[in-house]
Amino acid sequence: MKKVIIKKSSAAKLASYFPWVYDNEILEVSSDGLKAGDIVEIFTKKGAFLGTGYYNPQSVISVRVLSFQREEIDRQFFVEKIRKAFEARRDILKITDAFRVVYSEADGLPGLIADFYNGFLVIQINTAGMEQRREMIIDAFRQVIDLKGIYEKSDSRSREKEGLGTEEQLISGEVPARVNIRENGISFLVEIKGSQKTGFYLDQRRNRCITAARIGKDMQVFDIFSNTGAFGIYAAKQGARVKAVDVSLPALDIALENALLNDVQIETVRSDAFDFLDDAVNRGSRADAVILDPPPFSRSRGARQGAISGLKHLVLQGLRVLNEGGLLAVFSCSHHVSVNDLMALSLEAAQDTRSRLEVTDFLFQDVDHPYIINIPQSLYLKGLLFRKHH
Numbered sequence: 001m002k003k004v005i006i007k008k009s010s011a012a013k014l015a016s017y018f019p020w021v022y023d024n025e026i027l028e029v030s031s032d033g034l035k036a037g038d039i040v041e042i043f044t045k046k047g048a049f050l051g052t053g054y055y056n057p058q059s060v061i062s063v064r065v066l067s068f069q070r071e072e073i074d075r076q077f078f079v080e081k082i083r084k085a086f087e088a089r090r091d092i093l094k095i096t097d098a099f100r101v102v103y104s105e106a107d108g109l110p111g112l113i114a115d116f117y118n119g120f121l122v123i124q125i126n127t128a129g130m131e132q133r134r135e136m137i138i139d140a141f142r143q144v145i146d147l148k149g150i151y152e153k154s155d156s157r158s159r160e161k162e163g164l165g166t167e168e169q170l171i172s173g174e175v176p177a178r179v180n181i182r183e184n185g186i187s188f189l190v191e192i193k194g195s196q197k198t199g200f201y202l203d204q205r206r207n208r209c210i211t212a213a214r215i216g217k218d219m220q221v222f223d224i225f226s227n228t229g230a231f232g233i234y235a236a237k238q239g240a241r242v243k244a245v246d247v248s249l250p251a252l253d254i255a256l257e258n259a260l261l262n263d264v265q266i267e268t269v270r271s272d273a274f275d276f277l278d279d280a281v282n283r284g285s286r287a288d289a290v291i292l293d294p295p296p297f298s299r300s301r302g303a304r305q306g307a308i309s310g311l312k313h314l315v316l317q318g319l320r321v322l323n324e325g326g327l328l329a330v331f332s333c334s335h336h337v338s339v340n341d342l343m344a345l346s347l348e349a350a351q352d353t354r355s356r357l358e359v360t361d362f363l364f365q366d367v368d369h370p371y372i373i374n375i376p377q378s379l380y381l382k383g384l385l386f387r388k389h390h
Contacts (some may be wrong), residue, residue, distance in 0.1 A: 003030045004040045004055060004063055014042065014050045014065065016375040017107050021053075021063035024307075029295040036163060037132035039066075039073050053110075053128025058163040059166075064110035064129060074110035078140035079134070082107055086144055089368050098181040098190070100202050100368040106378040107248070107370070111215050112137065115202060117179045117190050119148040125167070126158035138171060147316070149173030151192055166382030168193075180261075184209060184235060187261040189254055200231060203333075203365040203381050204293070208234045210361050211291065211329050211385060219288035222280070222321070224273045224314070229266060231291045231329075236264035240289070245269045245276045289327040290318040293383075304336045311337070312345040319353045322388045331363065331383035339382045346384060354390070361385040 010025035034040070036058055042050040042065070052073065053065040066073055070291070076272070085107040092099045100236045101121070102114040105275035111127030114365045121141060125131055138150060151172040159166060179280060190200045210232055215221060217239030223232035228251050236259065244255045244266050252268040259266045269276060271302060273294065280287075292314050297307035311332060318328050332342060339362070350357045363383030371379040 002034050002038060002055075003034070004028070004039045005045055005051070006042060006043070006063075009228045011044045011048075011050055015066070017068060017372075019051075019053070019065035019110060019375060020061045020106075021065075023057075023060055023062040026062055030056075039129075039130035041070070042341075054127070054132070056128045056162055057159055059127070059388035061270075064127065066103070066108065066110070066129075073133070073135040078137050079143055080139050081107065082114075082144045087337055088370075091197075092288075095260060096181070096183040096205065098183060098188075098200065098202060099205075099212075101141075103262065103369050104141075105375050110166075111162075113155075115142065115200075117144075117147070117192070117200070118181045119173050120192065121150045121177055122148050122192060123150060123152050123171070124158075125152065126155050126162070128162045128164060131162075142172070147173065150302045151175040153192075154285065162332055185238060186239060187260065188228065188230060188233070188258050191250075191254060192226075195352070201227065201293075203329075203369045204369075205229065206366040207329070207331075207363045210329070210363060211235075211236055213290075214256065214327055214385070215289055220286065221289040221291070222287045222318075223266075223291050224318075225293045225295065226252050226255060226268075227293075227387050229258050229268075231293065232266050233258050233262055233264065235289065235291075237262060242266040245271055245273060247272050263329060271304075274313065276318075277314065277321070279367055281317050281320045285321055286323050287321050288323055288327065290322055290329070291317055291328045292328070294331070298333075304334075304341075307332070307334060307337055307340055308345050311342070312349055315346050315349040316352055319349055319355050319388060324388065324390055326388050327360075328357075328386045328388060329363065329383060330386075331381065335377050335380045335381070335382045339384075342382060342384050346386065356388040356389040359384055360387050386387050 025291040036056040040055045051065040051068045052062045097118040111130040113124040154167040158168040165330045214235035215235045215238045219240040221235045221240045221242045223244045229244045232242040234243040364379035
């Protein structure tokens with residue numbers, strides 16, 4: 001077995017079940033024919049075994065740990081990992097037929113993401129180590145889950161960092177362009193091919209429920225960054241009047257179809273979110289609830305301050321259009337923006353608008369995107385639900 005010897009500081013992290021070794025933490029590599037994606041055993045300088053993973057010299061994260069034990073990384077390894085992940089999520093099937101089956105490092109399968117949509121699987125193979133084991137991974141999914149088809153939508157940004165090309169393709173069976181899913185009794189069309197992510201924001205499931213439970217009949221709701229309208233449809237089912245705002249016309253078209261599917265009405269507005277809120281403030285528009293679910297403004301630590309500034313402006317303008325007693329939900333899906341950052345920028349916005357903000361709920365990614373405390377990066381979606389008071 002090929003070996004990687006790592007620094008003491010990195011060894012301490014692995015001993016606490018952190019699954020990454022960065023390129024500057026490696027002391028020595030057995031270089032005899034070692035290729036990107038090859039399996040290696042990880043050791044301290046003194047020879048203590050730390051784990052089994054795969055190596056990629058082209059990536060800043062040079063080793064990703066698959067197991068903290070000595071074991072064969074074969075087809076059966078993937079079958080057992082995928083079965084464990086699937087069984088852990090079985091209870092979700094009581095409320096939905098769509099969920100994340102595998103969430104990368106959080107399920108012990110770094111570089112692999114898989115979402116289940118009513119019998120169809122959409123996968124992302126994002127690293128050289130997983131790419132090298134593509135066939136056994138696909139076979140393992142087929143063995144564990146009864147599937148009508150498998151479609152691949154691998155993340156181009158991740159693959160580029162790994163020295164890989166982009167992949168979007170049908171892998172097996174038949175996969176339609178759109179799949180109809182149900183979540184808490186509500187129907188949604190999921191566009192599998194050509195859409196963002198793997199098709200739908202499954203991670204917001206619990207937050208849609210929490211937010212909708214506080215929305216009442218005839219409330220005016222602004223669903224900002226609405227995408228295909230999931231938050232807005234939940235609100236409309238509560239009898240609210242909804243404006244779904246997004247810059248993407250295709251996403252808004254699906255939002256209207258989703259409204260029709262659920263026998264509710266929503267108004268769609270094609271606009272940049274910042275422009276919409278600025279115009280709403282200038283026009284004196286009022287709302288009883290504002291939902292702010294932006295894309296990740298900060299994909300790196302260096303972009304963090306800009307993301308915080310952008311979020312603060314959104315919260316500020318959201319508060320300016322909110323009626324007394326109104327609800328404001330604000331989210332960040334960047335690991336680099338913390339709950340404390342959200343609290344701080346919201347407090348500043350509250351002070352600027354002479355508002356008092358009551359936190360009614362802390363909002364996080366749903367259970368099919370598990371947060372492993374040993375892996376800080378596994379917590380990425382954070383949100384706050386406020387009630388505004390004067």
